[in-house]
Amino acid sequence: MKKTFAIGGVHPHDSKLSRQSAVEELPLPETVAISMAQHLGAPATPIVAVGDKVLVGQLIAEPSGFVSAPVHSSVSGTVKAIEPRADLAGNPVPHVVIEVEGDAWLPEIDRTPNFVGDMTLSAEQILARIKEAGIVGLGGAAFPTHIKLSPPPGKKAEVLILNGTECEPYLTSDDHIMRDRPDEIAMGAQIMMKALGVGRCYIGIEENKPEAIKAMRIAAIRFGGLEVVRLKKKYPQGGEKQLIDAIIGRRVPSLGLPIDTGAVVQNVGTALAVYEAVQKHKPLIDNMITVTGRCLPVQKNFLVRIGTPFSKLLEAVGGIPENAAKIISGGPMMGKAISNLEATTVKASSAVLVLTEKETKRRPEGPCIRCGKCADACPMGLQPFLLYKLAKMNRPDEMEQEKVFDCIECGCCLYTCPAGIPLLDLIRIGKADVMKIMRSRKK
Amino acid sequence: MSNLIVSPSPHLHGPESTRRVMGDVLIALLPVTLVALLCYGWSVLILLLSGVATCVLCEYLINRFLLHRPCSVGDLSAIVTGVLLVLNLPPAAPWWIAVVGAVVAIGIAKMTFGGLGQNLFNPALVGRVFLLVSFPVLMTDWTIPHGLLQDHLPSLSAQVDAFSGATPLGVAKEGLGAGSTLQELFAGGQFNWNMFFLRPGGSVGELSALALLVGFLYLLCRRVIKVTIPLTIVATVVVLSAIFSAVDPARFTGPLFNVFTGGLLLGAIFMATDYVTSPMTTLGQIIYGVGIGVIALCIRYFGSYPEGVSFSILIMNCVVPLLNKYCKPRRFGKEAK
Ligand code: SF4
Ligand code: SF4
Numbered sequence: 181m182k183k184t185f186a187i188g189g190v191h192p193h194d195s196k197l198s199r200q201s202a203v204e205e206l207p208l209p210e211t212v213a214i215s216m217a218q219h220l221g222a223p224a225t226p227i228v229a230v231g232d233k234v235l236v237g238q239l240i241a242e243p244s245g246f247v248s249a250p251v252h253s254s255v256s257g258t259v260k261a262i263e264p265r266a267d268l269a270g271n272p273v274p275h276v277v278i279e280v281e282g283d284a285w286l287p288e289i290d291r292t293p294n295f296v297g298d299m300t301l302s303a304e305q306i307l308a309r310i311k312e313a314g315i316v317g318l319g320g321a322a323f324p325t326h327i328k329l330s331p332p333p334g335k336k337a338e339v340l341i342l343n344g345t346e347c348e349p350y351l352t353s354d355d356h357i358m359r360d361r362p363d364e365i366a367m368g369a370q371i372m373m374k375a376l377g378v379g380r381c382y383i384g385i386e387e388n389k390p391e392a393i394k395a396m397r398i399a400a401i402r403f404g405g406l407e408v409v410r411l412k413k414k415y416p417q418g419g420e421k422q423l424i425d426a427i428i429g430r431r432v433p434s435l436g437l438p439i440d441t442g443a444v445v446q447n448v449g450t451a452l453a454v455y456e457a458v459q460k461h462k463p464l465i466d467n468m469i470t471v472t473g474r475c476l477p478v479q480k481n482f483l484v485r486i487g488t489p490f491s492k493l494l495e496a497v498g499g500i501p502e503n504a505a506k507i508i509s510g511g512p513m514m515g516k517a518i519s520n521l522e523a524t525t526v527k528a529s530s531a532v533l534v535l536t537e538k539e540t541k542r543r544p545e546g547p548c549i550r551c552g553k554c555a556d557a558c559p560m561g562l563q564p565f566l567l568y569k570l571a572k573m574n575r576p577d578e579m580e581q582e583k584v585f586d587c588i589e590c591g592c593c594l595y596t597c598p599a600g601i602p603l604l605d606l607i608r609i610g611k612a613d614v615m616k617i618m619r620s621r622k623k
Numbered sequence: 624m625s626n627l628i629v630s631p632s633p634h635l636h637g638p639e640s641t642r643r644v645m646g647d648v649l650i651a652l653l654p655v656t657l658v659a660l661l662c663y664g665w666s667v668l669i670l671l672l673s674g675v676a677t678c679v680l681c682e683y684l685i686n687r688f689l690l691h692r693p694c695s696v697g698d699l700s701a702i703v704t705g706v707l708l709v710l711n712l713p714p715a716a717p718w719w720i721a722v723v724g725a726v727v728a729i730g731i732a733k734m735t736f737g738g739l740g741q742n743l744f745n746p747a748l749v750g751r752v753f754l755l756v757s758f759p760v761l762m763t764d765w766t767i768p769h770g771l772l773q774d775h776l777p778s779l780s781a782q783v784d785a786f787s788g789a790t791p792l793g794v795a796k797e798g799l800g801a802g803s804t805l806q807e808l809f810a811g812g813q814f815n816w817n818m819f820f821l822r823p824g825g826s827v828g829e830l831s832a833l834a835l836l837v838g839f840l841y842l843l844c845r846r847v848i849k850v851t852i853p854l855t856i857v858a859t860v861v862v863l864s865a866i867f868s869a870v871d872p873a874r875f876t877g878p879l880f881n882v883f884t885g886g887l888l889l890g891a892i893f894m895a896t897d898y899v900t901s902p903m904t905t906l907g908q909i910i911y912g913v914g915i916g917v918i919a920l921c922i923r924y925f926g927s928y929p930e931g932v933s934f935s936i937l938i939m940n941c942v943v944p945l946l947n948k949y950c951k952p953r954r955f956g957k958e959a960k
Contacts, residue, residue, distance in 0.1 A: 187955050192635055269629075349635065421955065431956035506628040517629040533634075540634045546641050546698060547740040552903030553639070561954035563903075583954065591633030598639040599740075605631055 182387060184412035185422040188559035190592045192415060192513070194388055195349045198472050198479035203356050205483045206496055208280050212255050212487030213265055214240065216274040218526040219316040220323045221247030226276050232259045237286040237463050240276050243311075249324045250314040251276075254465040254485035256284040268490070268509050268516060268523035275524070278487070289462045295363055296459040299371060306375040306458055313457030314464050314527070318449035319343055319418065320514065322528040325450055329375045331439050338442030340373050340381040341427055342451055344396065345411060345418040347386060348511025351531045353468035354448050356481050358385070358392035361452060362399035368451030370403055371458050376444055381406050382427045383448070386413045415513060416590040420445045422559055434586050449530075464527055469493060473534030475501045484525055491521040493532050505537035512540075513591050543600030554593035554603055560586045564593035564603040571610030576617055584611045585618065641739075644898075645699035647847045651838035652706050652893065658821070658831045663714040664770030667827055673718040675705030677725035685734045692738075700739050704728050707747035707893060710828025711886065711933070712754070715766040720758065724750035744940045745900045748933045755933075765790055767823050790825045791818075791884045795876055796929035804873035813880035828889045839892045848896045851908040856891040857882055859916025867924065875924060887919065890932035900940045907943075907950035914939045 217223040224241035234240060234253040241251040257280045264272035285291060301309070311326040331337050342365070346354040358365060369381045383400065385393045385408060393410055400406035409427050416422055421432045423445055430441035438445055446454075449467065456462040465486055472479040477498050484493065490509070494500055500507070500521075508515040510530055518532075554564040562583060570579045587607055594604040659667050682701040686692045695701075708724050728750030736742040755762045791813075798808040805813065819832050828835070842848045860881050867875035881887065886894075895901060895915055902911050915935045922931020 187953060190637065192637070425955075433956045434954065436956065504627070506630075506634060508632075508634055512635040513633045515632060515634065517627070517631070517634070519627060519629040535634060537628070540628065540636075542630075542636055543640050546695075547738060549641055549644070549700075549740050549898050550903060551644070551898040555903055555952050558952075559955065561952045563952060565903075586955065589632075595633050595635060595637050596639065598641050598644050600636075600640070604633070608631065 182410055182412040183426050184414050185417060185425040185559060187561050188557050188592060189414040189416065189422075190557050190595050191413070192349050192595065194413065195474070196352050196355070196388065197350065197474065198352045198470050198481055199355060201478070201480050203360065203468065203481045203483055206485070206488065206493065208255060208283060208485065209488050209492050211260065211277060211279050212485060213275040213277045213489070213524045214251060214254065214487035215267065215524065215526050216241055216251060216276065217267075218251065218322060218486070218528065219249040220321055221245060221249070223274055224248060224251045226262050226274070228259050228262075228276065230259050230261060233257070234259060234278060235284050235286050237289050237465060239463075247324060247327060249316050250312065250463075252314055252463040252465050253278060254487050255280045257281040266520045266523060268518040268520055270520050290460040291462075295367070297367060299367075299374070299459065301374075301458065303375045303377060306371055309458045310375070310454055312463070313453070315450065315453045315457055316464070316527050317447060318453065318467065318528055318530070319447035320510065320528060320530070322526070325446065325454065328444060328446070329372060331376075331444070335437075335439045336442065337376040337378050337439065337444050338380070339428065339444075340369060340376055340378055341423060341443050341445045342369055342381060342383040342448050343418055343420075343423055343445055344383055344385040344389075344392060344448040345423065346389070347413070347415045347417040348513050348515075349415075350472045350533050351470050351511050352472070353470045353481055353530055355389045355392050357452055357468055358389070358448055359395050362395040363402065364455045365396070365448050365451045366399040366403045366406055367459065368453070368455035369406060371454055372444075372446060372451065373405060378444075379405050383408045384411050384417070384423055384427050385409070386411045386417060388413050416559055416588070416592065419559065419588050419590060421588065434583060467525070467527065467529060469525060469529055470531040470533075471497050472531060473504075474539065475503055475536050476534055477501075484529075486527060486529075487524045489522050489524050490518060490532055493525070494521070494534070500534065503536045504534045506535045506540045508533040508535065513595070514589070542602070543598075545601055546599040548599050548601055551598060553596045553598065557592040557596040559590060559592060560588060562587060564597075564607060565601070567607045567610065568601060568603045571606040574610075576610065576614045579610050580614050580618070584614050587611055641698045641700070644847055645703050647842065647845045648703050648893070649699065649706065651841045651847070652703075652710070654834035654837045655710065655828050655831055655889075656706065658772075658834045659710075659714065659827045660770070661772040662770045662821065662823060662830055663768045663827065666716075666768040667709070667714055667770075669718045670709045670712060670714075670716060670721045670827070671706065674709040674712075674721035674725050675702055677722045678702065678705035678708070678729050681726055681729040682734065685730065686738075690734070690738070695738060698739060701729060704733065704746045707828075708750045710889060710893075711747060711751040711826050713762060713764055713766075713825075714827050715764055715768050716761055720754060720761060723757075724754045727753045740899055742899055743944070744937055745894055745897050748894055748937050752933055752937060763793075765793070765824050790929065791880070792923065792929040796923075799874060805876060806873060813877055814883060818883045822883070825884070826886060826889070828893075829884075829886055832883050832888050835888045835892055842892070842896075849905075849908075851905055852896050852901060852912045853891040855909050855912025856895060856916045856919075857887070859913045860887060860920050863917065863920050881920065881923065885923075885930045886932040890919075890936055891915075894933075895936050895939075900943060902943050902946040902950060904947070904950045904952050907946035910946055910950070911939050911943065914942065
């Protein structure tokens, strides 16, 4: 039987337009601008100076603070500037700008396609490598991976879950890496299992990716302790809490952490990055990005160096079409609208999606008809219409009682509402207020 | 490119809209409306035209001149109210009955509360009950107007003759009041399968259980409503009436009779499921459905009206805000310790 999570969820058309287009390497841009804030937590501190020569894979910024990650150069060339630049939403963020000269890699990085299956490192050594390689969760939140692989004292990991659901419509990058590099992903899983000290790993993949399921199943046979779980197609299956529920049937408690269920979830892309870091000494300097949208003449999957401007990705598919109305970094359900196309890709970038006005237009807002469909769609079992009303009336206490902090901002409510009410927009604002109050209370 | 839209996620939206939901309800009402038009002829057509037109006009005028709000007729909800109101009228009612009912439904039950989504009571039922109380004779005149179908279906005209002037529920109530037993009143049995296909006598929309069920299936397939409310209402009535009729078959009518006579199916499928005036969570919907079933049957058995579906739905409408407040959906995950 196909598994899925128990509460709520929606079924948008999956629109996997770039499913069958092979992965291409994007030509190197003339300059890259590498953000120092690519991960959750404190921005990294640059350790290079303007004028320095750097190689591909060279460390250019060190983590500052516990929750942080180092950053490496994705190109070889000369550091041109270290300055704040606008990110995709237009907010200034420190960047290291490098002018590209050739493509010279650090010599210790193993660039051969050979699969390296032997590993004798201890858990500590693995974690150190992952940390040094600057790996962060590639599923979206960009949480530093080595921290996630070190459960807090008193909590014990029992199982590793790899997220290969790619439940957002349009995205196909995880699908492609699973089809093309299943052994590397499985090996990455083995490495993380060792780091966690667990003997079991499930790989959750939605049913609309049969090739990936097959490839990963074959790889799973080669390595012990791995099992591929075929999941029903339903959004937001890739949400950590939903995935744990779907695969091992345990629910993360309200205000709790995934580790409370004994599960640690990592993205398949992260598993690949872990393999490359530990076995091939390659830090996280590139990633797979889907460039897609119905209005584009072609939809493609590119291997892209981190720090490449979004405009270059769009040029590679023939530029921005006339009727483009919205350009999104990430998927259509949780991605962010890009206002600045000169902003550059970061570690967690997964897609550039171009939508026309017709595709993305919200319905005109009408009165709530109290149909309850938003509550039926909410995967966290909340009552979005109520939270919306409370947010509008500015009642943070009641919002807290109604568990607004459980909202994962998946957008199912807004997607569903027949009256076109901007539910999530207001819930987000109210949630931020409530979280602020809760934090100040803790202090 | 400065003219890109920058708004928060999600960037896609589902296919549903208020208009589509209401349109689906209208489509689901089509089978029973068509059968009624064929069976009862012109008089139903006139009722429909006057009822719907008044609802739409009322909503338009109130929005325009009293509330100064944009016109909301496009969401089709006024048309739905109009059709539902007419389905709850006797087929022989004069046209102005529909007009008065529509004015009460839209003008009082819907717009004074603030329009779509704000009303506590089902507007069409408020209209009907107002008419029932104000014009008791006209509203219980079960004369059967002559329509096309009656010429071509001999079994139907036989039924028309048998029932003319009274509904089965009315017969039961009066007969029992006069001291007869049910066995004497319904010598041929309380229920026969004709009642399932076509049963003239009673309100316009009570004509065909089959047509109502076709509409119900459509609503389910389109996921406009869930099965919960209609099912709990019908199940409650079936279970309770089975118990009562087993205890005293001479006084209490049985399950099939109670499900297929009167407005029970019409009410359970189309009136009690109105989004605005029904609870939003499954638990709330079950309590609401059981409540409607119990009250409707109690009125039929013990009340002075032969029929109690409209009243029971209106009574349970009052409880909906409470049900919505206390019946929470199933949350994801328990509280962390
Ligand atoms: S965005 Fe929040 S409230 Fe809306 S459906 Fe998702 S979890 Fe529920
Ligand atoms: S989905 Fe929209 S119309 Fe329906 S209850 Fe929720 S907010 Fe109201």
